[in-house]
Amino acid sequence: MEFDFSPVVDSWRYLLDGVGISLMLSVWTMLGSLALGAAVGLGRVYGSAWLRVPLVFYIDTMRSIPVLVVLVWIYFAMPLLTGLNLSPFWSAAVALSLHIAAYVAEIIRAGIQSVREGQTRAGLALGMSTAQVVRVIVLPQALVRMLPAFGSIVSVTIKDTAIASVIAVPELLRRSETLAGQSFRPIEVFTAAMLIYFLLLVPATRLIDLLYRRVAHLGRS
Amino acid sequence: MTMIAPKESGSTPSPVLIYEKVRKLYGEFVALDEVSLRVDAGEVVCLIGPSGSGKSTLLRCTNALEPISGGTIYFDGRALPSVDRDIRKVRQRMGMVFQNFELFPHKSALDNVAIGPMTVLGMPKTQARERARALLAKVNLADKVDSFPSNLSGGQQQRVAIARALAMEPEVMLFDEPTSALDPETIGEVLNVMKALAEEGMTMIVVTHEMAFARRVADRVAVFEHGTILEHGSPEQIFENPETARTRDFLSHLGWDG
Numbered sequence: 391m392e393f394d395f396s397p398v399v400d401s402w403r404y405l406l407d408g409v410g411i412s413l414m415l416s417v418w419t420m421l422g423s424l425a426l427g428a429a430v431g432l433g434r435v436y437g438s439a440w441l442r443v444p445l446v447f448y449i450d451t452m453r454s455i456p457v458l459v460v461l462v463w464i465y466f467a468m469p470l471l472t473g474l475n476l477s478p479f480w481s482a483a484v485a486l487s488l489h490i491a492a493y494v495a496e497i498i499r500a501g502i503q504s505v506r507e508g509q510t511r512a513g514l515a516l517g518m519s520t521a522q523v524v525r526v527i528v529l530p531q532a533l534v535r536m537l538p539a540f541g542s543i544v545s546v547t548i549k550d551t552a553i554a555s556v557i558a559v560p561e562l563l564r565r566s567e568t569l570a571g572q573s574f575r576p577i578e579v580f581t582a583a584m585l586i587y588f589l590l591l592v593p594a595t596r597l598i599d600l601l602y603r604r605v606a607h608l609g610r611s
Numbered sequence: 612m613t614m615i616a617p618k619e620s621g622s623t624p625s626p627v628l629i630y631e632k633v634r635k636l637y638g639e640f641v642a643l644d645e646v647s648l649r650v651d652a653g654e655v656v657c658l659i660g661p662s663g664s665g666k667s668t669l670l671r672c673t674n675a676l677e678p679i680s681g682g683t684i685y686f687d688g689r690a691l692p693s694v695d696r697d698i699r700k701v702r703q704r705m706g707m708v709f710q711n712f713e714l715f716p717h718k719s720a721l722d723n724v725a726i727g728p729m730t731v732l733g734m735p736k737t738q739a740r741e742r743a744r745a746l747l748a749k750v751n752l753a754d755k756v757d758s759f760p761s762n763l764s765g766g767q768q769q770r771v772a773i774a775r776a777l778a779m780e781p782e783v784m785l786f787d788e789p790t791s792a793l794d795p796e797t798i799g800e801v802l803n804v805m806k807a808l809a810e811e812g813m814t815m816i817v818v819t820h821e822m823a824f825a826r827r828v829a830d831r832v833a834v835f836e837h838g839t840i841l842e843h844g845s846p847e848q849i850f851e852n853p854e855t856a857r858t859r860d861f862l863s864h865l866g867w868d869g
Contacts, residue, residue: 506713508711509715511676511709512713514702515676515776516726516776517702519699522730522731526730527715607761609717610761611713
């Protein structure tokens with residue numbers, strides 16, 4: 391078998407723009423899922439019992455529906471139901487954010503609840519309010535403990551952007567499919583795509599791991 | 612004969628804390644059963660007794676970390692408040708030291724001590740750190756100001772915790788088994804700091820299993836069992852002439868031979 395990587399080399403610009411779109415989508419998804427996940431996670435820990443019911447329902451729902459189904463529903467079904475039309479890119483960003491926010495919420499809840507009760511007592515004993523205890527004592531420690539889990543969220547987010555290809559968001563995988571179809575070189579093109587994802591993610595996960603090892607002691611009470 | 616009198620002040624002792632028939636229930640379990648006790652200004656009162664006898668519970672009720680189920684606790688002449696904002700005001704006037712230190716791991720020793728005045732009193736950082744530095748020097752940790760809790764020994768951590776509580780300039784210090792989690796060789800350094808504090812006239816309630824400390828430093832000792840005070844009196848009385856067989860029993864189990 392002969393390999394010909396020239397389509398990849400000739401179209402590197404085209405693929406690189408695809409990487410750019412994948413990363414843009416990742417960034418928006420991370421911002422969206424962090425904001426929503428933080429709200430849901432904090433609401434679940436500190437909110438009233440009434441608030442917790444819909445939040446738990448949301449988390450359970452998002453964890454039991456495949457993200458691909460959420461995506462096609464938002465892109466194909468939602469406009470028909472609500473008249474609300476989102477571009478493929480924003481449909482993907484919203485679907486991924488909704489999905490990943492559920493996991494972020496669980497990470498935040500677990501992180502907060504892992505900080506020992508005695509830490510809260512120590513803050514209260516100094517005369518702090520509950521809000522001060524959360525802000526000054528619990529959250530900083532919880533954030534440190536959440537770092538490894540957030541590392542996985544980052545890599546899952548970047549990887550999951552590939553599903554946006556089904557609604558024709560011109561990100562890396564979509565462009566690889568196009569290029570493979572035009573050049574009749576699927577082996578070379580998809581191998582290149584695989585390698586690009588790998589090269590993007592390995593340093594990212596290593597970096598977060600390294601950072602965590604630096605700061606782990608700050609979260610150990 | 613040793614006199615049982617409040618230290619120095621000379622005038623009539625003024626009560627800082629009065630416990631009146633304090634009850635605490637956890638579901639069916641009676642943790643405190645009508646405990647009455649009085650702590651005067653400048654007094655050191657040690658609470659001793661077997662585990663689960665209610666000593667630590669009484670301490671936690673004192674600064675309202677646990678709500679009481681019945682009776683009244685008077686602090687400085689007033690019953691403990693029930694409104695959150697007022698409870699916080701009371702807590703600011705009481706320092707607490709925990710068995711497991713509970714230092715904040717994300718802050719240096721200096722900031723562990725400065726965080727109370729900064730967060731609660733709104734003291735500027737430089738001023739709070741200045742106070743923290745002085746307090747750390749006082750507990751013999753001037754060279755550890757920049758260390759993080761994970762780099763300190765148990766005894767050092769507990770001394771930082773004492774400095775942290777003192778930073779709020781409390782009127783009473785509550786010690787909840789402050790040496791129980793320590794290696795034997797570091798217990799002494801913590802007890803010495805506590806002894807110095809007592810000699811300065813600090814009002815202290817100390818839950819402890821350190822009988823030698825109670826014997827030497829306490830003005831009064833209260834013996835707990837099953838949520839009640841079996842007996843209380845001067846250390847001489849409790850350790851040399853206990854009234855009840857249960858107290859004698861408890862002391863002999865700890866290897867105390869009088």
